[in-house]
Amino acid sequence: MSRVCEISxxxxxxxxxxxxxxxxTRRKFLPNLQNVKLFSKSLDKFINMKICVRSLKTVEKNGGLDDYLKKTSNRVLAPEAIAIKNTILKHVKKDQNVNKL
Incomplete structure (x- = not known):
């Protein structure tokens, strides 16, 4: 999936x-895509993504990848971001169940 932001x-x-x-004359407006490594605190690993700078700024403003994905509704997110969000939520839920025992 070239030239598509994986978050927005x-x-x-x-x-x-x-x-x-x-x-x-016809022309194309290309998004400002960058290859970045975003750290997920709950998964405790880096995730390589190709995202636009606008999305990168909002992720940093909201306190990181985990917090941004938790706050944002699925209607706004791209399918790749929804998949990452679901894995983060499953991992957080599993950690909460372990801590209760």
Whole structure:
């Protein structure tokens, strides 16, 4: 899945270059994607992801990958992010059950 953010699902958009003479030619608007390693505290490992800078800023603002995914609804997230969110929630639930015993 190239040119698609793995958290927000932002992808390539198309539009027009408009010259001074109002001539229109088609162009692509590419998202600012970066390869990053995000650390998951609950899974205790790094996760390699290809995400846009806008998503990276919101992840850092919300206190890390785990906190961001817990706060965000599934409607906003891309399928890859939903899968990571489900594994994090399962791991947290399992840890809570172990601590109760």
């Amino acid at each position: 699902g932002k992808n390539v958009m198309s539009g027009n270059n408009v010259s001074h003479a109002k001539n229109r």
